[in-house]
Amino acid sequence: MTTxxxxxxxxxxxxxxxxxxxxxxxxxxxxDTPEPHAWDNFMAENIELNQPLLQPGTTRSTWHDEAQxxxxxxxxxxxxxxxxxxxxxxxFIELRISATLGGKPLEFRAVDKLWxxxxxxxxxxxSFFDSGPLIQAVLRRPSAWLPWWRSGIGPxxxxxxxxxx
Numbered sequence: 001m002t003t004x005x006x007x008x009x010x011x012x013x014x015x016x017x018x019x020x021x022x023x024x025x026x027x028x029x030x031x032d033t034p035e036p037h038a039w040d041n042f043m044a045e046n047i048e049l050n051q052p053l054l055q056p057g058t059t060r061s062t063w064h065d066e067a068q069x070x071x072x073x074x075x076x077x078x079x080x081x082x083x084x085x086x087x088x089x090x091x092f093i094e095l096r097i098s099a100t101l102g103g104k105p106l107e108f109r110a111v112d113k114l115w116x117x118x119x120x121x122x123x124x125x126x127s128f129f130d131s132g133p134l135i136q137a138v139l140r141r142p143s144a145w146l147p148w149w150r151s152g153i154g155p156x157x158x159x160x161x162x163x164x165x
Contacts, residue, residue, distance in 0.1 A: 031079030051127035074099035102141025
């Protein structure tokens, strides 16, 4: 075997469709019964996270903290995969998120953009959704005000300093 053969075997084509299928299944399973560690099996330890109303971060531990805040505010939160697309190391997954806030149903859609490794680990997740309706729902439901404040979910992420006391 020559060095050139080694390079060719290292550069063997990646079966991205299989990677996408595994990530999609794990992603959907995590949103079926969300909890902070539901996605640990496919999140890189140093994952980069960007999402509305939650603290951005660069570790799985950050996600655990933020997911706990989300599940504390919306204990019955669920996500259903509506559609997805993938091309090599990039995936887009559209979700329909549903929960109860202040005793009333809440529903919105989100799109997650995921950067993947060939083994299916997520290196980066950017979530996109219109946070306006969610903020309006909090404002219009007085019974949600205290739980929202205690959760530390944005806007006003700076209030976490007061919550830590």
